[in-house]
Amino acid sequence: MWFQLCPSDIVHVSAFGQHIVILSSETAIQELLDRRSAISSDRPLVYFGGELVGWKDSVPMCPYGARHRQHGKLMKEVLAPIALAEYHAMEEEKTVEYLHRMSQDSKDVAEHMKLLIASIMFDISHAYTVTDRDDPMMKLAMQANDDFVRIALPGAYLCDVFPIMRYIPEWTGIRFKQDAKKFRKTLEALRDDAYEKIKVQVRHGTAKPSFTQSLVERNQNPTPEEESIYKWTSVAVYEGGAETTLSAMESFFVAMSVYPQVQERAHAELMNVVGPTRLPGFSDRPYLPYIEAMIQEILRWNPVGPLGLPHRLIQDVIYRGYDIPAGTILLANSWAMLHDPDIYPSPFEFKPERFLATTATEPKLNTDQQILNPDPRRHAFGYARRACPGQYLAEDALYIAIVRTLAVFHIGPMDKTKTADDVEFAGIICHPKSLDCVLSPRSTEAVSLIPGL
Numbered sequence: 001m002w003f004q005l006c007p008s009d010i011v012h013v014s015a016f017g018q019h020i021v022i023l024s025s026e027t028a029i030q031e032l033l034d035r036r037s038a039i040s041s042d043r044p045l046v047y048f049g050g051e052l053v054g055w056k057d058s059v060p061m062c063p064y065g066a067r068h069r070q071h072g073k074l075m076k077e078v079l080a081p082i083a084l085a086e087y088h089a090m091e092e093e094k095t096v097e098y099l100h101r102m103s104q105d106s107k108d109v110a111e112h113m114k115l116l117i118a119s120i121m122f123d124i125s126h127a128y129t130v131t132d133r134d135d136p137m138m139k140l141a142m143q144a145n146d147d148f149v150r151i152a153l154p155g156a157y158l159c160d161v162f163p164i165m166r167y168i169p170e171w172t173g174i175r176f177k178q179d180a181k182k183f184r185k186t187l188e189a190l191r192d193d194a195y196e197k198i199k200v201q202v203r204h205g206t207a208k209p210s211f212t213q214s215l216v217e218r219n220q221n222p223t224p225e226e227e228s229i230y231k232w233t234s235v236a237v238y239e240g241g242a243e244t245t246l247s248a249m250e251s252f253f254v255a256m257s258v259y260p261q262v263q264e265r266a267h268a269e270l271m272n273v274v275g276p277t278r279l280p281g282f283s284d285r286p287y288l289p290y291i292e293a294m295i296q297e298i299l300r301w302n303p304v305g306p307l308g309l310p311h312r313l314i315q316d317v318i319y320r321g322y323d324i325p326a327g328t329i330l331l332a333n334s335w336a337m338l339h340d341p342d343i344y345p346s347p348f349e350f351k352p353e354r355f356l357a358t359t360a361t362e363p364k365l366n367t368d369q370q371i372l373n374p375d376p377r378r379h380a381f382g383y384a385r386r387a388c389p390g391q392y393l394a395e396d397a398l399y400i401a402i403v404r405t406l407a408v409f410h411i412g413p414m415d416k417t418k419t420a421d422d423v424e425f426a427g428i429i430c431h432p433k434s435l436d437c438v439l440s441p442r443s444t445e446a447v448s449l450i451p452g453l
Protein backbone atom coordinates (compact mmCIF):
# COMPACT_ATOMS: atom_id res chain seq x y z
CA MET A 1 0.00 0.00 0.00
CA TRP A 2 1.31 3.52 -0.70
CA PHE A 3 0.29 7.12 -0.43
CA GLN A 4 1.74 9.82 -2.64
CA LEU A 5 2.03 13.56 -2.51
CA CYS A 6 -1.00 15.05 -4.23
CA PRO A 7 -3.01 18.30 -4.07
CA SER A 8 -3.91 19.03 -0.45
CA ASP A 9 -7.62 18.43 -0.96
CA ILE A 10 -7.36 14.83 -2.16
CA VAL A 11 -5.83 11.71 -0.64
CA HIS A 12 -4.67 9.00 -3.01
CA VAL A 13 -4.26 5.49 -1.60
CA SER A 14 -3.13 2.58 -3.70
CA ALA A 15 -3.17 -1.06 -2.63
CA PHE A 16 -2.53 -4.11 -4.82
CA GLY A 17 -3.16 -2.12 -8.01
CA GLN A 18 -6.46 -0.61 -6.80
CA HIS A 19 -6.46 3.19 -6.57
CA ILE A 20 -8.75 5.00 -4.18
CA VAL A 21 -8.98 8.81 -4.11
CA ILE A 22 -10.75 10.57 -1.25
CA LEU A 23 -12.02 14.05 -2.13
CA SER A 24 -12.09 16.54 0.71
CA SER A 25 -12.98 19.91 -0.80
CA GLU A 26 -15.89 21.46 -2.62
CA THR A 27 -13.55 22.20 -5.56
CA ALA A 28 -12.40 18.57 -5.83
CA ILE A 29 -16.01 17.38 -5.75
CA GLN A 30 -17.12 19.93 -8.32
CA GLU A 31 -14.22 19.09 -10.62
CA LEU A 32 -14.19 15.31 -10.29
CA LEU A 33 -17.78 14.35 -9.52
CA ASP A 34 -20.09 17.14 -10.65
CA ARG A 35 -18.56 18.55 -13.84
CA ARG A 36 -17.08 15.28 -14.93
CA SER A 37 -20.11 13.27 -13.90
CA ALA A 38 -20.15 11.46 -17.25
CA ILE A 39 -16.84 9.84 -16.42
CA SER A 40 -17.34 9.41 -12.68
CA SER A 41 -20.92 8.12 -12.48
CA ASP A 42 -19.90 4.51 -12.60
CA ARG A 43 -19.84 2.37 -9.44
CA PRO A 44 -16.89 0.10 -8.60
CA LEU A 45 -17.86 -3.49 -9.20
CA VAL A 46 -16.33 -5.03 -6.14
CA TYR A 47 -15.94 -8.69 -7.00
CA PHE A 48 -17.50 -10.08 -3.86
CA GLY A 49 -20.58 -7.87 -3.56
CA GLY A 50 -21.05 -7.09 -7.23
CA GLU A 51 -20.30 -10.42 -8.85
CA LEU A 52 -20.67 -13.12 -6.26
CA VAL A 53 -23.64 -11.80 -4.31
CA GLY A 54 -25.37 -10.15 -7.25
CA TRP A 55 -25.56 -6.51 -6.12
CA LYS A 56 -24.24 -5.40 -9.52
CA ASP A 57 -27.78 -5.51 -10.94
CA SER A 58 -29.32 -3.29 -8.27
CA VAL A 59 -29.81 0.48 -8.50
CA PRO A 60 -27.30 1.62 -5.90
CA MET A 61 -24.56 -0.61 -7.28
CA CYS A 62 -25.10 -1.15 -11.01
CA PRO A 63 -22.57 0.42 -13.38
CA TYR A 64 -23.56 3.62 -15.17
CA GLY A 65 -25.26 2.98 -18.52
CA ALA A 66 -28.61 2.05 -20.07
CA ARG A 67 -29.71 -0.07 -17.12
CA HIS A 68 -28.96 2.69 -14.61
CA ARG A 69 -30.79 5.27 -16.74
CA GLN A 70 -33.83 3.00 -16.93
CA HIS A 71 -33.73 2.50 -13.13
CA GLY A 72 -33.44 6.28 -12.72
CA LYS A 73 -36.53 6.95 -14.85
CA LEU A 74 -38.61 4.53 -12.79
CA MET A 75 -37.29 5.93 -9.49
CA LYS A 76 -38.26 9.44 -10.67
CA GLU A 77 -41.79 8.16 -11.26
CA VAL A 78 -42.29 6.68 -7.78
CA LEU A 79 -40.60 9.69 -6.16
CA ALA A 80 -42.11 12.47 -8.31
CA PRO A 81 -43.46 15.47 -6.31
CA ILE A 82 -47.05 14.55 -7.18
CA ALA A 83 -46.51 10.97 -5.96
CA LEU A 84 -44.82 12.21 -2.76
CA ALA A 85 -47.85 14.38 -1.98
CA GLU A 86 -50.08 11.33 -2.39
CA TYR A 87 -48.06 9.44 0.24
CA HIS A 88 -48.66 12.12 2.89
CA ALA A 89 -51.95 10.70 4.21
CA MET A 90 -50.43 7.21 4.47
CA GLU A 91 -47.32 8.59 6.24
CA GLU A 92 -49.51 10.45 8.75
CA GLU A 93 -51.48 7.26 9.39
CA LYS A 94 -48.33 5.14 9.87
CA THR A 95 -47.00 7.77 12.28
CA VAL A 96 -50.17 7.48 14.38
CA GLU A 97 -49.63 3.69 14.57
CA TYR A 98 -46.04 4.39 15.64
CA LEU A 99 -47.22 6.80 18.38
CA HIS A 100 -49.57 4.08 19.63
CA ARG A 101 -46.74 1.57 19.86
CA MET A 102 -44.45 4.11 21.48
CA SER A 103 -47.07 5.09 24.07
CA GLN A 104 -47.45 1.43 25.07
CA ASP A 105 -43.73 0.67 25.30
CA SER A 106 -41.30 3.55 24.97
CA LYS A 107 -38.17 1.57 25.77
CA ASP A 108 -36.98 0.30 22.42
CA VAL A 109 -36.92 3.52 20.41
CA ALA A 110 -34.79 2.09 17.58
CA GLU A 111 -37.19 -0.84 17.03
CA HIS A 112 -40.19 1.51 16.83
CA MET A 113 -38.38 3.67 14.30
CA LYS A 114 -37.35 0.66 12.17
CA LEU A 115 -40.94 -0.48 12.06
CA LEU A 116 -42.26 2.98 11.15
CA ILE A 117 -39.77 3.50 8.32
CA ALA A 118 -40.16 -0.04 6.96
CA SER A 119 -43.94 0.31 6.99
CA ILE A 120 -43.75 3.56 4.95
CA MET A 121 -41.26 2.18 2.39
CA PHE A 122 -43.07 -1.16 1.90
CA ASP A 123 -46.43 0.55 1.59
CA ILE A 124 -45.05 2.64 -1.29
CA SER A 125 -43.16 -0.17 -3.01
CA HIS A 126 -45.51 -3.16 -2.57
CA ALA A 127 -48.66 -1.93 -0.71
CA TYR A 128 -47.40 -4.37 1.91
CA THR A 129 -48.40 -3.85 5.54
CA VAL A 130 -45.63 -4.47 8.02
CA THR A 131 -47.30 -5.75 11.17
CA ASP A 132 -44.66 -6.09 13.85
CA ARG A 133 -40.95 -6.52 14.42
CA ASP A 134 -41.18 -10.21 13.44
CA ASP A 135 -42.61 -9.40 10.03
CA PRO A 136 -40.93 -11.81 7.57
CA MET A 137 -40.52 -9.27 4.75
CA MET A 138 -38.96 -6.71 7.06
CA LYS A 139 -36.59 -9.31 8.50
CA LEU A 140 -35.51 -10.37 5.02
CA ALA A 141 -34.90 -6.77 3.97
CA MET A 142 -32.97 -5.99 7.14
CA GLN A 143 -30.79 -9.05 6.64
CA ALA A 144 -30.04 -7.98 3.05
CA ASN A 145 -29.18 -4.51 4.36
CA ASP A 146 -26.82 -5.89 7.00
CA ASP A 147 -25.12 -8.02 4.33
CA PHE A 148 -24.80 -4.98 2.07
CA VAL A 149 -23.21 -2.85 4.79
CA ARG A 150 -20.75 -5.69 5.45
CA ILE A 151 -19.65 -6.04 1.84
CA ALA A 152 -20.07 -2.55 0.39
CA LEU A 153 -16.61 -1.31 1.33
CA PRO A 154 -14.19 -2.06 -1.52
CA GLY A 155 -11.68 -4.56 -0.15
CA ALA A 156 -13.94 -5.85 2.63
CA TYR A 157 -13.16 -9.39 1.46
CA LEU A 158 -9.69 -10.54 0.44
CA CYS A 159 -11.01 -11.85 -2.87
CA ASP A 160 -11.74 -8.21 -3.88
CA VAL A 161 -8.03 -7.53 -3.64
CA PHE A 162 -6.88 -10.87 -5.10
CA PRO A 163 -9.47 -11.69 -7.80
CA ILE A 164 -7.59 -14.92 -8.55
CA MET A 165 -9.20 -16.28 -5.38
CA ARG A 166 -12.53 -16.46 -7.20
CA TYR A 167 -11.35 -19.75 -8.72
CA ILE A 168 -11.08 -21.50 -5.35
CA PRO A 169 -13.89 -24.07 -5.49
CA GLU A 170 -16.77 -23.93 -3.05
CA TRP A 171 -16.22 -27.49 -1.78
CA THR A 172 -13.01 -26.37 -0.09
CA GLY A 173 -15.34 -24.77 2.47
CA ILE A 174 -13.69 -21.38 1.95
CA ARG A 175 -15.56 -18.76 3.98
CA PHE A 176 -16.16 -16.10 1.34
CA LYS A 177 -17.91 -18.50 -1.04
CA GLN A 178 -20.18 -19.75 1.72
CA ASP A 179 -21.01 -16.20 2.81
CA ALA A 180 -21.70 -15.20 -0.78
CA LYS A 181 -24.11 -18.11 -1.24
CA LYS A 182 -26.03 -17.15 1.91
CA PHE A 183 -26.14 -13.42 1.03
CA ARG A 184 -27.24 -14.16 -2.54
CA LYS A 185 -30.11 -16.35 -1.34
CA THR A 186 -31.41 -13.56 0.93
CA LEU A 187 -31.08 -10.96 -1.81
CA GLU A 188 -32.87 -13.10 -4.39
CA ALA A 189 -35.73 -13.84 -1.99
CA LEU A 190 -36.10 -10.11 -1.31
CA ARG A 191 -36.02 -9.30 -5.04
CA ASP A 192 -38.39 -12.08 -6.17
CA ASP A 193 -40.86 -13.18 -3.46
CA ALA A 194 -43.02 -10.09 -3.09
CA TYR A 195 -42.77 -9.27 -6.81
CA GLU A 196 -44.00 -12.73 -7.84
CA LYS A 197 -46.92 -12.48 -5.40
CA ILE A 198 -47.96 -9.15 -6.91
CA LYS A 199 -47.73 -10.66 -10.40
CA VAL A 200 -50.27 -13.31 -9.38
CA GLN A 201 -52.50 -10.68 -7.76
CA VAL A 202 -52.40 -8.57 -10.94
CA ARG A 203 -53.48 -11.63 -12.95
CA HIS A 204 -56.42 -12.16 -10.57
CA GLY A 205 -57.26 -8.47 -10.45
CA THR A 206 -56.69 -8.33 -6.67
CA ALA A 207 -53.46 -6.27 -6.50
CA LYS A 208 -53.64 -3.13 -4.38
CA PRO A 209 -52.17 0.03 -5.99
CA SER A 210 -48.42 0.21 -5.42
CA PHE A 211 -45.24 0.96 -7.34
CA THR A 212 -44.63 -2.73 -8.05
CA GLN A 213 -48.23 -3.29 -9.14
CA SER A 214 -47.88 -0.35 -11.58
CA LEU A 215 -44.68 -1.86 -13.00
CA VAL A 216 -46.28 -5.28 -13.48
CA GLU A 217 -49.48 -3.90 -14.96
CA ARG A 218 -47.91 -1.58 -17.51
CA ASN A 219 -46.01 -4.36 -19.23
CA GLN A 220 -47.38 -7.84 -18.77
CA ASN A 221 -44.92 -9.45 -21.17
CA PRO A 222 -41.61 -7.91 -20.16
CA THR A 223 -38.27 -9.14 -21.49
CA PRO A 224 -36.04 -10.77 -18.82
CA GLU A 225 -33.94 -7.56 -18.72
CA GLU A 226 -37.04 -5.36 -18.28
CA GLU A 227 -38.38 -7.60 -15.53
CA SER A 228 -35.03 -7.63 -13.77
CA ILE A 229 -35.02 -3.79 -13.80
CA TYR A 230 -38.59 -3.68 -12.43
CA LYS A 231 -37.72 -6.04 -9.60
CA TRP A 232 -34.55 -4.23 -8.58
CA THR A 233 -36.17 -0.81 -8.75
CA SER A 234 -39.05 -1.80 -6.51
CA VAL A 235 -36.60 -3.28 -3.98
CA ALA A 236 -34.52 -0.06 -4.09
CA VAL A 237 -37.27 1.93 -2.36
CA TYR A 238 -36.75 -0.11 0.81
CA GLU A 239 -33.07 -0.90 0.39
CA GLY A 240 -32.12 2.69 -0.42
CA GLY A 241 -34.50 4.30 2.02
CA ALA A 242 -34.81 2.32 5.22
CA GLU A 243 -31.36 2.12 6.79
CA THR A 244 -30.49 5.68 5.72
CA THR A 245 -33.68 7.30 7.04
CA LEU A 246 -33.34 5.25 10.22
CA SER A 247 -29.80 6.56 10.72
CA ALA A 248 -31.05 10.17 10.44
CA MET A 249 -33.92 9.49 12.86
CA GLU A 250 -31.50 7.98 15.36
CA SER A 251 -29.37 11.14 15.14
CA PHE A 252 -32.51 13.14 15.91
CA PHE A 253 -33.19 11.14 19.10
CA VAL A 254 -29.57 11.41 20.23
CA ALA A 255 -29.45 15.16 19.52
CA MET A 256 -32.68 15.80 21.43
CA SER A 257 -31.45 13.85 24.42
CA VAL A 258 -28.22 15.85 24.77
CA TYR A 259 -29.44 19.27 23.54
CA PRO A 260 -32.57 19.88 25.68
CA GLN A 261 -32.66 23.58 24.76
CA VAL A 262 -33.00 22.68 21.05
CA GLN A 263 -35.81 20.26 21.86
CA GLU A 264 -37.65 22.91 23.88
CA ARG A 265 -37.30 25.52 21.14
CA ALA A 266 -38.64 23.06 18.54
CA HIS A 267 -41.54 22.13 20.84
CA ALA A 268 -42.30 25.81 21.49
CA GLU A 269 -42.45 26.42 17.73
CA LEU A 270 -44.92 23.53 17.40
CA MET A 271 -47.09 24.91 20.20
CA ASN A 272 -47.08 28.40 18.64
CA VAL A 273 -47.99 27.23 15.16
CA VAL A 274 -50.07 24.10 15.75
CA GLY A 275 -51.18 24.51 19.35
CA PRO A 276 -51.82 21.82 21.96
CA THR A 277 -55.15 20.52 20.60
CA ARG A 278 -54.15 18.57 17.50
CA LEU A 279 -51.24 16.59 16.05
CA PRO A 280 -49.03 18.44 13.54
CA GLY A 281 -49.30 17.31 9.92
CA PHE A 282 -47.80 18.00 6.52
CA SER A 283 -49.94 21.13 6.05
CA ASP A 284 -48.06 22.80 8.95
CA ARG A 285 -44.63 22.28 7.43
CA PRO A 286 -44.24 25.65 5.65
CA TYR A 287 -44.80 27.42 9.00
CA LEU A 288 -42.15 25.52 10.99
CA PRO A 289 -38.77 27.04 10.01
CA TYR A 290 -36.93 25.91 13.15
CA ILE A 291 -37.99 22.27 12.64
CA GLU A 292 -36.93 22.57 8.99
CA ALA A 293 -33.53 23.89 10.10
CA MET A 294 -33.32 21.00 12.57
CA ILE A 295 -33.72 18.48 9.74
CA GLN A 296 -30.82 20.14 7.91
CA GLU A 297 -28.71 20.10 11.07
CA ILE A 298 -29.42 16.37 11.61
CA LEU A 299 -28.12 15.66 8.10
CA ARG A 300 -25.03 17.80 8.73
CA TRP A 301 -24.17 16.86 12.31
CA ASN A 302 -24.07 13.13 11.66
CA PRO A 303 -24.06 12.61 7.87
CA VAL A 304 -25.80 9.31 7.11
CA GLY A 305 -23.10 8.38 4.57
CA PRO A 306 -19.90 10.09 5.76
CA LEU A 307 -18.10 8.91 2.60
CA GLY A 308 -21.21 8.53 0.44
CA LEU A 309 -21.20 5.57 -1.92
CA PRO A 310 -18.11 5.03 -4.08
CA HIS A 311 -17.96 6.30 -7.67
CA ARG A 312 -15.51 4.95 -10.27
CA LEU A 313 -13.61 6.84 -12.96
CA ILE A 314 -14.06 5.43 -16.44
CA GLN A 315 -11.16 7.37 -17.97
CA ASP A 316 -7.86 8.95 -16.94
CA VAL A 317 -8.24 12.44 -15.45
CA ILE A 318 -5.83 15.22 -14.54
CA TYR A 319 -6.81 17.15 -11.41
CA ARG A 320 -4.71 20.27 -10.59
CA GLY A 321 -1.81 18.75 -12.54
CA TYR A 322 -2.15 15.38 -10.84
CA ASP A 323 -2.86 12.20 -12.87
CA ILE A 324 -5.66 9.96 -11.66
CA PRO A 325 -6.00 6.74 -13.68
CA ALA A 326 -9.20 5.18 -15.04
CA GLY A 327 -10.63 2.58 -12.67
CA THR A 328 -9.86 4.71 -9.59
CA ILE A 329 -12.51 4.62 -6.90
CA LEU A 330 -13.61 8.14 -5.87
CA LEU A 331 -14.94 8.69 -2.37
CA ALA A 332 -16.35 12.09 -1.36
CA ASN A 333 -15.47 12.93 2.22
CA SER A 334 -18.85 14.54 2.89
CA TRP A 335 -18.24 14.33 6.64
CA ALA A 336 -15.14 16.56 6.39
CA MET A 337 -16.98 19.13 4.34
CA LEU A 338 -19.93 19.21 6.70
CA HIS A 339 -17.56 19.66 9.67
CA ASP A 340 -15.28 22.29 8.17
CA PRO A 341 -15.03 24.96 10.92
CA ASP A 342 -14.45 27.71 8.33
CA ILE A 343 -17.79 26.92 6.71
CA TYR A 344 -19.84 25.62 9.64
CA PRO A 345 -18.57 27.44 12.77
CA SER A 346 -18.56 25.17 15.88
CA PRO A 347 -19.16 22.17 13.62
CA PHE A 348 -19.51 19.60 16.40
CA GLU A 349 -22.35 21.49 18.07
CA PHE A 350 -25.93 20.72 17.11
CA LYS A 351 -27.20 24.21 16.22
CA PRO A 352 -30.24 24.32 13.90
CA GLU A 353 -30.30 28.11 14.13
CA ARG A 354 -27.20 28.22 11.91
CA PHE A 355 -29.59 27.65 8.99
CA LEU A 356 -32.14 30.29 9.93
CA ALA A 357 -32.10 33.66 8.17
CA THR A 358 -29.46 35.65 10.00
CA THR A 359 -29.81 39.27 11.07
CA ALA A 360 -28.36 42.03 8.90
CA THR A 361 -25.40 42.39 11.27
CA GLU A 362 -24.35 38.72 11.25
CA PRO A 363 -21.73 37.75 8.65
CA LYS A 364 -22.90 35.56 5.77
CA LEU A 365 -19.42 35.05 4.34
CA ASN A 366 -16.21 33.98 6.06
CA THR A 367 -12.92 35.83 5.70
CA ASP A 368 -12.18 33.89 2.47
CA GLN A 369 -15.52 35.11 1.09
CA GLN A 370 -17.02 31.61 1.28
CA ILE A 371 -20.70 31.27 2.17
CA LEU A 372 -21.21 30.37 5.83
CA ASN A 373 -23.54 27.49 6.74
CA PRO A 374 -24.66 26.50 3.22
CA ASP A 375 -27.41 23.91 2.83
CA PRO A 376 -25.83 20.58 3.92
CA ARG A 377 -28.12 18.54 1.67
CA ARG A 378 -25.70 19.36 -1.16
CA HIS A 379 -23.34 16.82 0.45
CA ALA A 380 -25.67 14.64 2.49
CA PHE A 381 -27.47 13.18 -0.52
CA GLY A 382 -24.53 12.55 -2.85
CA TYR A 383 -23.48 13.79 -6.22
CA ALA A 384 -24.32 14.22 -9.88
CA ARG A 385 -25.96 11.32 -11.70
CA ARG A 386 -25.66 9.02 -8.69
CA ALA A 387 -27.21 11.50 -6.25
CA CYS A 388 -29.89 10.06 -3.99
CA PRO A 389 -33.25 9.87 -5.76
CA GLY A 390 -35.06 9.49 -2.41
CA GLN A 391 -34.10 12.83 -0.83
CA TYR A 392 -37.59 14.34 -0.69
CA LEU A 393 -39.26 11.14 0.49
CA ALA A 394 -36.61 10.87 3.21
CA GLU A 395 -37.22 14.47 4.30
CA ASP A 396 -40.99 13.91 4.39
CA ALA A 397 -40.60 10.79 6.52
CA LEU A 398 -38.18 12.58 8.86
CA TYR A 399 -40.44 15.61 9.17
CA ILE A 400 -43.62 13.75 10.07
CA ALA A 401 -41.89 11.40 12.52
CA ILE A 402 -40.07 14.31 14.20
CA VAL A 403 -43.01 16.69 14.63
CA ARG A 404 -45.36 14.01 15.89
CA THR A 405 -42.82 12.58 18.32
CA LEU A 406 -42.08 16.06 19.70
CA ALA A 407 -45.79 16.92 20.02
CA VAL A 408 -46.46 13.93 22.28
CA PHE A 409 -43.19 12.93 23.96
CA HIS A 410 -40.28 14.43 25.78
CA ILE A 411 -36.92 12.85 24.87
CA GLY A 412 -34.27 12.59 27.56
CA PRO A 413 -30.98 10.76 28.09
CA MET A 414 -31.09 7.37 29.80
CA ASP A 415 -27.94 8.34 31.64
CA LYS A 416 -28.38 11.90 32.93
CA THR A 417 -24.63 12.48 33.13
CA LYS A 418 -24.32 11.98 29.36
CA THR A 419 -23.40 15.10 27.35
CA ALA A 420 -22.90 15.95 23.68
CA ASP A 421 -19.20 15.07 24.07
CA ASP A 422 -20.10 11.44 24.82
CA VAL A 423 -21.99 10.90 21.56
CA GLU A 424 -20.26 8.62 19.03
CA PHE A 425 -21.26 7.49 15.56
CA ALA A 426 -19.85 4.72 13.35
CA GLY A 427 -20.38 2.81 10.10
CA ILE A 428 -20.52 3.43 6.32
CA ILE A 429 -24.17 4.13 7.03
CA CYS A 430 -23.51 5.95 10.23
CA HIS A 431 -25.48 5.06 13.37
CA PRO A 432 -24.99 6.29 16.93
CA LYS A 433 -23.01 3.70 18.88
CA SER A 434 -25.79 3.64 21.45
CA LEU A 435 -29.30 5.03 21.38
CA ASP A 436 -29.78 5.29 25.10
CA CYS A 437 -32.58 7.82 25.34
CA VAL A 438 -35.94 7.59 27.08
CA LEU A 439 -39.27 8.94 25.96
CA SER A 440 -41.91 10.15 28.40
CA PRO A 441 -45.33 11.64 27.61
CA ARG A 442 -45.27 15.46 27.67
CA SER A 443 -48.65 15.48 29.42
CA THR A 444 -51.94 13.58 29.55
CA GLU A 445 -53.35 16.08 27.05
CA ALA A 446 -50.43 15.46 24.68
CA VAL A 447 -51.01 11.68 24.77
CA SER A 448 -54.72 12.18 24.20
CA LEU A 449 -53.85 13.69 20.80
CA ILE A 450 -53.07 10.18 19.51
CA PRO A 451 -56.28 9.15 17.73
CA GLY A 452 -57.83 5.98 19.13
CA LEU A 453 -56.15 6.18 22.54
Ligand code: HEM
Nearest residue numbers: 060237240241244245304305309381382383386388390394
Ligand atom coordinates in the same frame (compact mmCIF):
# COMPACT_ATOMS: atom_id res chain seq x y z
C1 HEM B 1 -31.91 10.52 5.17
C2 HEM B 1 -32.07 9.64 4.19
C3 HEM B 1 -31.15 9.40 3.05
C4 HEM B 1 -29.83 9.80 2.86
C5 HEM B 1 -28.99 10.68 3.76
C6 HEM B 1 -29.39 9.24 1.60
C7 HEM B 1 -28.13 9.43 1.06
C8 HEM B 1 -27.69 8.84 -0.11
C9 HEM B 1 -26.34 8.96 -0.63
C10 HEM B 1 -25.21 9.77 0.03
C11 HEM B 1 -26.28 8.24 -1.78
C12 HEM B 1 -25.05 8.06 -2.68
C13 HEM B 1 -25.01 9.11 -3.74
C14 HEM B 1 -23.73 9.11 -4.56
O1 HEM B 1 -23.14 8.08 -4.80
O2 HEM B 1 -23.30 10.19 -5.00
C15 HEM B 1 -27.59 7.67 -1.99
C16 HEM B 1 -27.91 6.87 -3.07
C17 HEM B 1 -29.16 6.29 -3.23
N1 HEM B 1 -30.28 6.47 -2.44
FE1 HEM B 1 -30.40 7.58 -0.77
N2 HEM B 1 -30.43 8.54 1.04
C18 HEM B 1 -31.52 8.61 1.88
C19 HEM B 1 -32.78 8.08 1.66
C20 HEM B 1 -33.17 7.40 0.54
C21 HEM B 1 -34.52 6.98 0.24
C22 HEM B 1 -35.76 7.29 1.09
C23 HEM B 1 -34.47 6.25 -0.94
C24 HEM B 1 -35.56 5.59 -1.73
C25 HEM B 1 -36.80 5.75 -1.59
C26 HEM B 1 -33.08 6.26 -1.37
C27 HEM B 1 -32.61 5.63 -2.50
C28 HEM B 1 -31.31 5.71 -2.96
C29 HEM B 1 -30.83 5.03 -4.16
C30 HEM B 1 -31.66 4.10 -5.07
C31 HEM B 1 -29.49 5.39 -4.33
C32 HEM B 1 -28.56 4.97 -5.44
C33 HEM B 1 -28.58 6.03 -6.54
C34 HEM B 1 -27.74 5.64 -7.75
O3 HEM B 1 -26.70 5.01 -7.59
O4 HEM B 1 -28.15 5.98 -8.85
N3 HEM B 1 -32.33 6.97 -0.47
N4 HEM B 1 -28.43 8.05 -0.96
